[in-house]
Amino acid sequence: MSRFNLYILVLIFPTILSCQAQENSQQAVASTDHFEFYINKWLNQHHFLFQMAKTLAKDSTKVKDVFPQWGQLNVEEQKLTTALLTHYQDNWIANSLLFNGGLYRIKRTITYWQDDRESLSYKEDPELARYWSEFSPIYERLFWPTHRKQNQKVLQHNLSRIKAYEAQATARLSQLSQEPWPSSKIRVDVTFLADWAGAYTTTNPVHIVTSTKEEGPEGDWVETLFHEASHKLIGARRGKVAELIQSLAEAEELNIPRQLWHAVLFYFAGAVIKDLLVADGISYELYMLRENVFGAYQEALGKSLEPYLAGEDSLETALKDLLINLQ
Ligand SMILES: [Zn+2]
Numbered sequence: 001m002s003r004f005n006l007y008i009l010v011l012i013f014p015t016i017l018s019c020q021a022q023e024n025s026q027q028a029v030a031s032t033d034h035f036e037f038y039i040n041k042w043l044n045q046h047h048f049l050f051q052m053a054k055t056l057a058k059d060s061t062k063v064k065d066v067f068p069q070w071g072q073l074n075v076e077e078q079k080l081t082t083a084l085l086t087h088y089q090d091n092w093i094a095n096s097l098l099f100n101g102g103l104y105r106i107k108r109t110i111t112y113w114q115d116d117r118e119s120l121s122y123k124e125d126p127e128l129a130r131y132w133s134e135f136s137p138i139y140e141r142l143f144w145p146t147h148r149k150q151n152q153k154v155l156q157h158n159l160s161r162i163k164a165y166e167a168q169a170t171a172r173l174s175q176l177s178q179e180p181w182p183s184s185k186i187r188v189d190v191t192f193l194a195d196w197a198g199a200y201t202t203t204n205p206v207h208i209v210t211s212t213k214e215e216g217p218e219g220d221w222v223e224t225l226f227h228e229a230s231h232k233l234i235g236a237r238r239g240k241v242a243e244l245i246q247s248l249a250e251a252e253e254l255n256i257p258r259q260l261w262h263a264v265l266f267y268f269a270g271a272v273i274k275d276l277l278v279a280d281g282i283s284y285e286l287y288m289l290r291e292n293v294f295g296a297y298q299e300a301l302g303k304s305l306e307p308y309l310a311g312e313d314s315l316e317t318a319l320k321d322l323l324i325n326l327q
Contacts, residue, residue: 039155053093080138084135110122151192161222169272170226203231244319254324260322263294303325
């Protein structure tokens, strides 16, 4: 190696190191055998603004409810905030955080932005990135301390239970869905608000965004986490459950009720976490029963899936029975 090359290396090496340090500077706030949890300011701010813009689009008089600190903003800040919310309303809020490509790419990008990063650019929507930067001091002053604290509180409250349950829960959900659990740790971003359902998951790679604003009963956040992760195992057109529903319906000329795969996922994740909670002495009702999700399917789900959960039926028999019960 010539002295010139060595000189270049000496110049470049600290840069490489500092880039790596920056890349890694947002560390997971908690880690378990199967999950890594993050609390990212930009992702929190984005979901907060998205939901606020959505609420205000429906009813603009609600500004005091969703933004009680409005009076603490000076005229310039109020102008900026209004322009930013209008930008969300004009461009984004009609779309699904889960299915829309543009919102997916926003999430994928800002997930890896560091909290203290100052100059932000986002080629696909540079105007939005400029708004984010300008609004960031307002968010940091008025909302982020509360949001971060709530995220930390809910995560800490549930972490020991997640660690205690994850070996059994992942094995059982994998067994029930007949699909392998992801081999690498799943990234979970903990946010004050997420989508309308409170949590959503994109699957390639698996990335969960789950909210903390609404605190359900003991165990609810744990069920939500394992439900979201199970989206990798059970999808509309992914995994053994969907494959069997499709082939059984075709063979028997049966109708497939809307989102039946998702109802099965709700039932499996709920039942698995309920069993673990009950063994811990905590009485628990499945989220889907408590919130009446897929209400019209619930009786059939219990009747057809319980024998499978008890090891008395095959998955094929259980799903065929479920399809017949729901015709
Ligand atoms: Zn789901």
